[in-house]
Structure formats: structure tokens, C-alpha cells
Amino acid sequence: TPKPTPTPTTPLPPGFSWGASTAAYQIEGAAAEDGKGPSIWDTFTARPGAVRDGHTGHTACDHYHRYREDVALMRGLGLDAYRFSLSWPRILPTGSGPVNQAGLDFYDRLVDELLANGIAPVPTLFHWDLPQALEDADGWLNRDTAHRFAEYAAVAADRLGDRVTRWITLNEPFVHMAYGYAFGIHAPGRALLLDALPVAHHQLLGHGLATAALRAHGAAQVMIANNCSPVRPGGRSAEDLAAVEAYDILHNRLFNDPLLLGSYPDLSGYGAPEPTWGGLVRDGDLAAIAAPLDGLGLNYYNPTWVVAPAAPTAPAGPAAPSAGILPFDLAEPGPGYARTGFGWPVVPDGLTELLLQMRQRYGDALPPVWITENGCSQPDRPVDGEIRDQDRIDYLDAHIDAVAAAVAQGVDVRGYFTWSLLDNFEWAEGYHQRFGLVHVDFETQVRTPKASYGWYRDRIAAHRGAR
Numbered sequence: 001t002p003k004p005t006p007t008p009t010t011p012l013p014p015g016f017s018w019g020a021s022t023a024a025y026q027i028e029g030a031a032a033e034d035g036k037g038p039s040i041w042d043t044f045t046a047r048p049g050a051v052r053d054g055h056t057g058h059t060a061c062d063h064y065h066r067y068r069e070d071v072a073l074m075r076g077l078g079l080d081a082y083r084f085s086l087s088w089p090r091i092l093p094t095g096s097g098p099v100n101q102a103g104l105d106f107y108d109r110l111v112d113e114l115l116a117n118g119i120a121p122v123p124t125l126f127h128w129d130l131p132q133a134l135e136d137a138d139g140w141l142n143r144d145t146a147h148r149f150a151e152y153a154a155v156a157a158d159r160l161g162d163r164v165t166r167w168i169t170l171n172e173p174f175v176h177m178a179y180g181y182a183f184g185i186h187a188p189g190r191a192l193l194l195d196a197l198p199v200a201h202h203q204l205l206g207h208g209l210a211t212a213a214l215r216a217h218g219a220a221q222v223m224i225a226n227n228c229s230p231v232r233p234g235g236r237s238a239e240d241l242a243a244v245e246a247y248d249i250l251h252n253r254l255f256n257d258p259l260l261l262g263s264y265p266d267l268s269g270y271g272a273p274e275p276t277w278g279g280l281v282r283d284g285d286l287a288a289i290a291a292p293l294d295g296l297g298l299n300y301y302n303p304t305w306v307v308a309p310a311a312p313t314a315p316a317g318p319a320a321p322s323a324g325i326l327p328f329d330l331a332e333p334g335p336g337y338a339r340t341g342f343g344w345p346v347v348p349d350g351l352t353e354l355l356l357q358m359r360q361r362y363g364d365a366l367p368p369v370w371i372t373e374n375g376c377s378q379p380d381r382p383v384d385g386e387i388r389d390q391d392r393i394d395y396l397d398a399h400i401d402a403v404a405a406a407v408a409q410g411v412d413v414r415g416y417f418t419w420s421l422l423d424n425f426e427w428a429e430g431y432h433q434r435f436g437l438v439h440v441d442f443e444t445q446v447r448t449p450k451a452s453y454g455w456y457r458d459r460i461a462a463h464r465g466a467r
């Protein structure tokens with residue numbers, strides 16, 4: 001088989017860290033084993049029509065039982081670090097209260113296996129699988145959830161903190177708010193549009209309180225993983241440019257400003273009438289949220305094109321932002337972009353743009369950056385023999401170069417984690433979109449490295465050889 005030649009262009013710094021990412025509900029399976037409580041994704045996937053073809057994460061990649069094989073695959077890549085998430089309801093079945101030691105035991109074994117293979121464990125505390133019991137009390141719309149999250153962080157750090165030095169609190173609070181609470185296309189399936197805004201504040205507060213709890217347990221490094229997207233106009237009118245501004249505020253600055261600057265952007269046009277959001281933002285909250293971070297994780301997939309909202313003719317649907325209520329409409333990317341299996345445009349320079357924009361916006365308040373997710377999906381299709389995923393190789397190669405371009409222009413980027421190690425449960429798409437370097441046959445659980453696996457292994461080795 002022809003072996004793709006790695007092409008290290010701009011050198012990345014010597015200590016640059018190479019990783020891969022996954023998330024608990026997407027890979028673990030064992031959804032009801034060893035005392036795990038139900039999460040909102042267990043509930044949501046049981047709802048008819050919620051996920052394509054009724055797929056669920058009940059078994060997923062069966063990683064809960066096969067983690068040793070998966071760590072061996074990571075070792076074969078030569079990874080420095082592995083980003084995974086802890087299932088909150090596996091550890092605290094009802095979200096608070098009694099600790100399920102058997103659940104913690106699993107992460108204990110996983111962390112030991114990683115360390116024995118020379119791979120740094122980088123757990124994320126929350127990757128969208130809220131304990132159902134907390135959703136029954138209104139989930140992230142309820143301020144109490146932030147306090148429960150901090151307690152959970154303390155439990156996890158108490159057990160794993162002697163070996164885990166780098167923690168990530170939340171994964172993509174924007175996407176969880178937007179898809180889970182504003183549009184209803186992810187769990188918990190609420191379609192509140194701008195009334196979902198409290199979910200942003202309560203997640204960020206949870207991050208701040210959890211950061212304090214992790215620090216109290218001696219955590220060396222605390223980060224958060226934000227999904228950020230440079231915003232591009234889909235038209236040229238003043239209204240289109242206003243929509244760009246609105247989307248940038250709601251997607252990017254709503255989450256980055258309070259973390260890095262200690263204040264929210266002006267949301268007066270978007271459902272938060274004054275600085276306290278009608279009393280929701282209390283004294284001390286912003287100080288907690290703005291506690292210093294050791295790193296900012298950025299998940300990048302593609303830029304977002306927006307235009308001014310259309311006249312309010314169409315009724316609001318669950319997947320479509322309702323015209324006339326949101327201050328933007330999503331638009332098609334300009335022509336000429338390759339698309340991933342999902343249809344997302346392939347725009348590597350958007351990653352350079354994002355990194356330079358973060359540096360320009362936040363200056364010295366920007367901590368070192370890690371790319372905590374970046375990757376490309378292919379639609380599910382029958383495979384026979386070798387999986388030549390050249391489009392994934394091209395995608396990863398161009399995006400790693402895009403990181404190097406930003407580093408060359410002075411942005412402090414310390415590492416890159418690709419999404420994902422394994423094909424896995426892709427949320428509302430079920431198993432129909434595959435992001436893995438490793439193919440998973442979901443009938444047999446057989447793992448087969450794709451061509452991109454060999455390419456990434458060689459890319460990492462080339463970087464090490466070059467230093």
C-alpha cells in the first residue's frame with residue numbers, strides 16, 4: 001500500500017503536544033452498567049425521531065470494555081495526550097449525592113493504562129451527558145446545576161487528581177446551549193431560542209466554580225474547550241454585517257469575553273436586557289468565571305456564514321432558527337469549498353484567522369491555546385479492505401499547517417487534538433457520520449486503522465524527528 005508522505009511545512013515548536021479526542025457518551029457504551037445512572041442522552045435517544053434511524057449510545061464503541069485495545073491504538077500513533085470525557089452520571093448516578101465507586105474505578109483503570117503507555121490523560125468533565133436527575137430539575141436552566149457541577153469536579157479530582165494534571169471543565173458550552181436548549185436538536189431537546197441564554201451563564205458559572213474546586217484539589221492546569229467559529233458575511237448589506245456582529249457575539253464572545261475579560265458583551269439586543277440579565281448574573285459570578293485559565297481549548301471545524309434574518313414568514317421549526325426572532329440566518333458558504341461528509345465546508349485558513357483574531361481580541365489575556373478538536377467526517381458506507389481516507393488526510397494536513405501559520409505569526413498554540421480517535425456515535429446523526437482515524441465496525445466492534453491513522457502517526461514522528 002502506498003504510504004502517504006508527511007509534509008512538515010512550518011515547524012511547530014519542539015514541545016508541541018499531539019493528541020486525539022473522544023467523549024464518553026460517544027464511545028463508552030455500558031450505558032446502564034456498574035451502577036451508572038441515566039443521562040439526558042440516554043433519554044433523548046429513546047425519543048422517536050430524535051436521532052437518525054433511532055441510533056443510541058447504548059453500546060457505541062464498547063470502549064468501557066475495550067479501553068486497553070484503544071489505548072494500544074493510541075500508543076501506536078505515538079500520542080502525547082488523550083482527551084476523553086468523564087460521564088457525570090457514571091460517577092454520580094443522580095448528579096449529586098452518593099458516589100458510584102464502580103464508575104470511578106473505570107476512569108482509574110483508564111488513567112493508569114494511559115500513563116503506563118506514556119500518554120497524558122486530559123479528561124473533560126462535561127461533554128453534554130448531564131445526569132437525567134438534574135435535567136428533571138431543569139438542567140442548566142437551573143443555577144443549582146452549576147453548584148452540583150463543582151461538587152462533581154471535586155469528586156473526580158479527589159480520585160484522579162494524583163495522576164491527572166490537566167483538566168478541561170466543559171466541552172463547547174455554545175453548542176450545548178444552542179443545539180440542546182435553543183434549537184432542540186440535541187439532548188435535552190428544548191427549543192427555547194433566545195430564552196436558552198441562562199444556559200450560557202449557568203454553564204460558565206459551573207466552569208468557574210469547578211475551577212476553584214479543581215484548584216483546591218491541587219490541579220496543575222485547568223482549561224475549557226470552546227467551539228469557536230470565525231463569522232463571514234453571506235451578503236453585503238448593512239443588515240448582513242449586523243448579522244455577522246450578532247452571530248459573533250452569541251457564538252464566540254458570549255463565552256470568551258467573560259472567561260478572558262471578566263465581562264459579557266453587550267447583549268441588549270439579544271434577550272439579555274441589561275448587565276445582570278434580569279438578576280440572573282449575580283455579584284461575584286463574573287469573578288468566578290474569569291478565574292485564570294492555564295489554557296484555552298479551541299474546537300474548530302469551519303467558519304460560519306450568516307446573513308440578515310429573513311422577514312418572519314416561516315414558522316419556527318426545531319432545526320431552523322426562527323426567522324424574525326434570531327438576529328441572523330445561517331447562510332451557505334461561498335462557492336468553491338470542498339465539503340466533508342457532513343457537508344461542512346473545508347476552510348483551513350479559517351483556523352489561522354480564528355487564532356489571529358483571538359490574539360488580537362484578547363491580547364495578553366489570551367492564555368496558551370490548545371486545539372482540542374479538529375477533524376473531518378465521512379458518511380457511513382460499506383468498507384472492504386483498506387480504508388483510503390485521503391480527504392481526511394488532506395483536511396488534517398491543511399489544518400495542522402494552518403495552526404503552524406498562526407504560530408509563526410505569534411500565537412502561542414501548545415497542542416493539537418484531532419477529532420476523533422475512533423468512529424463513534426455522532427449525536428443526532430447516530431453512526432452515519434464517521435470521524436475516526438480508526439474504523440469501527442459497530443456489529444463486531446472490530447477496529448481497523450484507516451490510512452489517516454498511518455499518516456497521523458508519521459506526521460507526529462516527523463515533527464519529533466525535526467526538532
Ligand code: GBH
Pocket residue numbers: 023171172175227299301302304330343344345373419426427435
Ligand atoms: C463537536 O461539536 C463535538 O464536541 C463532538 O462531540 C462532535 O462529535 C464533533 O464536534 C463532530 O460533530 O457548517 O454551518 O453546517 C462540533 C459542533 C456544530 C461544529 C456544527 C460544526 C458546522 C455547522 N459543530 N458546525 S455548518
